[in-house]
Amino acid sequence: MSEICAMKPIVLRHAGLQNPLLPRLHLYRIDNPTDAAGLIYEPVVCLVLQGRKRTFIGDSVFSYGPGECMVVVAEVTAMGQVCEATPEEPFLSLNLLLDPAIISALLLDVNELPNNPLESGYNVSTAAPSMLEAWRRLADLLDRTEEAPVMAPHLERELMLRLLMGRQGSLLRQIASVDSRLSHIRRAMAWIRQFHSEKLSVSAMAAVAGMSVSVFHRRFKTVTGVSPLQYQKQLRLHEARRRLVSEQAEAAAVAYAVGYESSSQFSREYKRLFGAPPRRDAEALRQIADPAK
Numbered sequence: 001m002s003e004i005c006a007m008k009p010i011v012l013r014h015a016g017l018q019n020p021l022l023p024r025l026h027l028y029r030i031d032n033p034t035d036a037a038g039l040i041y042e043p044v045v046c047l048v049l050q051g052r053k054r055t056f057i058g059d060s061v062f063s064y065g066p067g068e069c070m071v072v073v074a075e076v077t078a079m080g081q082v083c084e085a086t087p088e089e090p091f092l093s094l095n096l097l098l099d100p101a102i103i104s105a106l107l108l109d110v111n112e113l114p115n116n117p118l119e120s121g122y123n124v125s126t127a128a129p130s131m132l133e134a135w136r137r138l139a140d141l142l143d144r145t146e147e148a149p150v151m152a153p154h155l156e157r158e159l160m161l162r163l164l165m166g167r168q169g170s171l172l173r174q175i176a177s178v179d180s181r182l183s184h185i186r187r188a189m190a191w192i193r194q195f196h197s198e199k200l201s202v203s204a205m206a207a208v209a210g211m212s213v214s215v216f217h218r219r220f221k222t223v224t225g226v227s228p229l230q231y232q233k234q235l236r237l238h239e240a241r242r243r244l245v246s247e248q249a250e251a252a253a254v255a256y257a258v259g260y261e262s263s264s265q266f267s268r269e270y271k272r273l274f275g276a277p278p279r280r281d282a283e284a285l286r287q288i289a290d291p292a293k
Contacts, residue, residue: 001066001067003129003132003133003135003136004049004050004066004067004132006136007049007094007135007136007139008049008050008092010027010139010140010142010143011027011028011029011049011092011094011139012029012090012092013142013143014027014142015027015028015029015092016028016029019145019148021141021145021148021149021152022138022141022142022148022152022156024096024097024098024099024156025094025095025096025138025139025142026094026095026096026097027092027094027095027139027142028091028092028093028094028095029090029091029092030051030085030090030091031085031086031087031090031091032082032085032086032087033081033082033083033084033085034080034081034082034085035081035275036054036079036080036081036275037079037080037081037274037275038079038234038238038241038273038274039077039078039079039080039238040075040076040077040078040234040235040238041072041074041076041077041078041122042072042075042097042098043072043073043074043075043097043100044071044072044095044096044097044098045069045070045071045072045095045096045098045159045163046069046070046071046072046093046094046095046096047067047068047069047093047095047127047132047135048064048065048066048067048068048069048091048092048093049066049092049093049094050066050089050090050091050092051065051066051082051084051085051089051090051091051092051093052064052065052082052083052091053065053080053081053082053083053091053093054080054081054082054083055078055079055080055081056078056079056080056081057076057078057079057122057224057225057226058221058224058225058226059225060120060122060225062122062124063083064124065084067126067127067132068124068125068126068127069124069125069126069127069131069163069168070122070123070124071122071123071124071125071163071168071171072121072122073098073121073171073172073174073182074121074122074175074182074185074186074189074223074224075186075189075190075193076121076122076223076224076225077224077226077231077234077235077238078225079273094135094139096138096156096159098160098172098175099156099160100175100176102156102157102160103160103164103172103175103176104176104177105157106157106160106161106164106176107164107173107176110161110165120222120223120225121171121182121185121222121223121224121225122171122225123167123168123171125166125167125168127166128162128166130162131159131162131163131166134155134158134159134162135159137155137158138152138155138156138158138159141155160172181219182223184209184210184211184219185209185216185219185220185224186223187209188205188208188209188216188220188228189220189224189231191205191208192228192232192235193235196232196235196236196239196258196259197236197239197257197258197259198259199259200229200232202216202217202228202229205220205228216228233269236258236259236260237258237269237270237273237274239258240254240255240257240266240270240278241270241274241281241282241285243257243258244279244281244282245282245285245286248282248286251263251266251267251270251277251278251279254266254278255267266278
């Protein structure tokens with residue numbers, strides 16, 4: 001665990017700051033446990049250094065702590081909760097957004113990798129020592145910015161290679177292929193995100209993915225943990241939350257704008273996902289964003 005110990009001070013120094021030379025790398029520090037809150041993952045790999053996090057995707061629950069990596073290869077909806085954190089020992093993690101172009105280039109150079117069937121769009125495993133070394137070298141660049149322009153692409157490529165060669169390699173192989181089962185599901189997911197406020201049928205979604213309805217429904221739930229219509233509903237609620245916070249609009253107007261026909265149903269489902277009624281949740285988020293108000 002020496003690599004993890006070496007990375008903790010780096011995260012403490014740089015958490016919440018964005019280095020333009022490492023635009024896909026994000027560092028997080030959270031001082032106290034949090035309530036479970038809805039979120040939408042981008043394709044990402046997350047390494048926990050300290051504390052513990054719990055992620056709920058569909059019916060699956062993942063609890064992961066120091067030295068464990070979570071990989072997500074599709075834009076899945078989830079609930080996230082930091083369950084172990086104190087001001088003295090905060091939750092610390094590094095997130096690296098996945099770049100399919102880097103993974104595709106690596107696959108051209110590395111031939112003998114396991115090609116396991118796609119089981120889901122997400123997974124958690126313990127990071128191997130070689131992977132922790134790659135993470136540490138990448139994080140070190142935050143303190144050596146003069147080296148970052150040259151070294152960052154090489155070290156990010158090394159980390160992706162370690163992931164490809166590890167237990168989660170089959171997940172990353174899927175994200176790089178333009179004709180994989182995952183790519184077809186992600187095409188449908190993007191279409192649902194684009195038209196989330198409209199009445200969409202599962203048959204129309206399946207047509208976008210180029211699959212029969214039964215195959216599409218099964219594979220969609222495998223990747224995302226939820227059904228296609230549940231995914232659309234959660235997207236509507238996330239968009240409603242964004243509008244409530246940024247536009248300070250009335251809840252009823254937002255409900256209809258994102259596709260709900262009943263404001264009472266919208267309020268019930270919003271509270272179930274975010275833990276508070278729309279207006280109260282939006283006010284709390286605005287207060288966090290600007291405590292002076």
